Structures are given as structure tokens and as C-alpha cells.
Amino acid sequence: MRINILNELRQPVGSIAVFDLSEPAIRLDDTQVRSLSGTLTLVRTNRGLLATLKASAMVPEHCARCLVPVDCPLPITFEEEFIPVFDANTSKRVPDAGGDDPFRIGPDFIVDLDEPLRQYMLMSEPQKPLCRPDCLGLCPSCGADLNSTSCECLAVDQRWSALAGLGTSTKMKGS
Ligand SMILES: [Zn+2]
Ligand SMILES: [Zn+2]
Numbered sequence: 001m002r003i004n005i006l007n008e009l010r011q012p013v014g015s016i017a018v019f020d021l022s023e024p025a026i027r028l029d030d031t032q033v034r035s036l037s038g039t040l041t042l043v044r045t046n047r048g049l050l051a052t053l054k055a056s057a058m059v060p061e062h063c064a065r066c067l068v069p070v071d072c073p074l075p076i077t078f079e080e081e082f083i084p085v086f087d088a089n090t091s092k093r094v095p096d097a098g099g100d101d102p103f104r105i106g107p108d109f110i111v112d113l114d115e116p117l118r119q120y121m122l123m124s125e126p127q128k129p130l131c132r133p134d135c136l137g138l139c140p141s142c143g144a145d146l147n148s149t150s151c152e153c154l155a156v157d158q159r160w161s162a163l164a165g166l167g168t169s170t171k172m173k174g175s
Pocket of ligand 1: 063064068
């Protein structure tokens with residue numbers, strides 16, 4: 001997702017520009033993020049633009065219980081200062097901020113939002129998505145998906161414990 005910010009950089013300090021973001025699909029590394037929508041607010045600072053992104057997107061995940069693919073809603077918010085390499089009005093080089101490694105904007109004045117999006121998404125990964133709140137998960141013994149099939153493992157366990165119970169009681173009777 002690329003945005004040209006030359007016009008915004010030519011505004012006086014304190015100017016605010018708001019972009020509506022709507023992207024059906026963005027590829028970030030090996031993750032396909034879908035239905036990203038939100039707003040990007042750019043405030044002109046003395047050196048660049050303070051960017052505040054508030055958006056949400058659908059991210060492919062796997063159900064924590066049964067492992068089927070599920071789309072997870074993911075809120076994405078971040079605030080970063082975009083500092084151009086060259087001043088948009090004077091074409092003079094803008095000095096480095098020194099150490100804090102801001103997102104630098106090249107001489108084309110194009111912001112590529114994919115990199116900050118990727119970084120912030122990695123940090124806000126949802127912990128345990130479920131395909132549905134009452135997902136039954138997989139059988140721990142045979143791995144069957146208990147949502148669609150019922151395996152025999154639990155039934156066998158019950159039969160064994162019943163037999164074990166019988167065994168002890170018979171012994172107790174005999175002694
Ligand atoms: Zn599930
Ligand atoms: Zn089983």
C-alpha cells in the first residue's frame with residue numbers, strides 16, 4: 001500500500017490530512033491480509049509527518065483447538081513519524097534523527113505502508129483464535145476432528161475403566 005505524501009509535506013506545520021484506507025488484499029511476507037479498512041491521519045511536523053493509522057483487517061489463522069484455517073479480525077493501530085530524506089519545499093537534505101530509526105521517505109515521497117503494517121501485525125498477533133466458541137477440537141489420542149466425527153477413544157477409555165473397576169471388585173470379593 002503506497003501513498004504519495006509530497007502534497008502533505010508541502011503544507012505548514014500542524015496541517016492534518018486524513019486518508020481513507022480500503023484494501024481488499026495485501027500480501028505481507030507469506031501472509032495474505034484481507035479487507036483492510038481504516039484511516040491514516042498525517043500531521044505535518046517540523047521534520048516530516050506524524051502518521052497515525054487506525055485500521056482493522058482479516059488475517060488467516062488456524063483454530064487453536066482443531067487447526068482448521070480461520071480468518072481472524074485483527075485491529076492494527078500505529079503511530080510513526082515519517083521523515084523525508086529531502087525537504088519537500090527546499091529539496092535540502094533532512095538530517096538523520098539519530099538513533100531512533102524513523103521511517104525515512106525517499107526522494108519519490110512515496111510512503112510504503114507495508115513495512116510498518118508488517119511490523120505492527122507481528123506484534124499484535126491474536127493469541128488463540130477459535131473457528132467457533134464451542135469448537136470441540138481434536139481428539140488427543142487419534143487426532144480426529146471431534147466437530148465432524150466422533151472417535152472411539154473416549155468410549156474405549158470408559159470401557160477400560162469399567163473393566164478395571166470390575167476387576168478390583170471381583171478380587172475384593174474373592175479375598
Ligand atoms: Zn476449531
Ligand atoms: Zn480419538
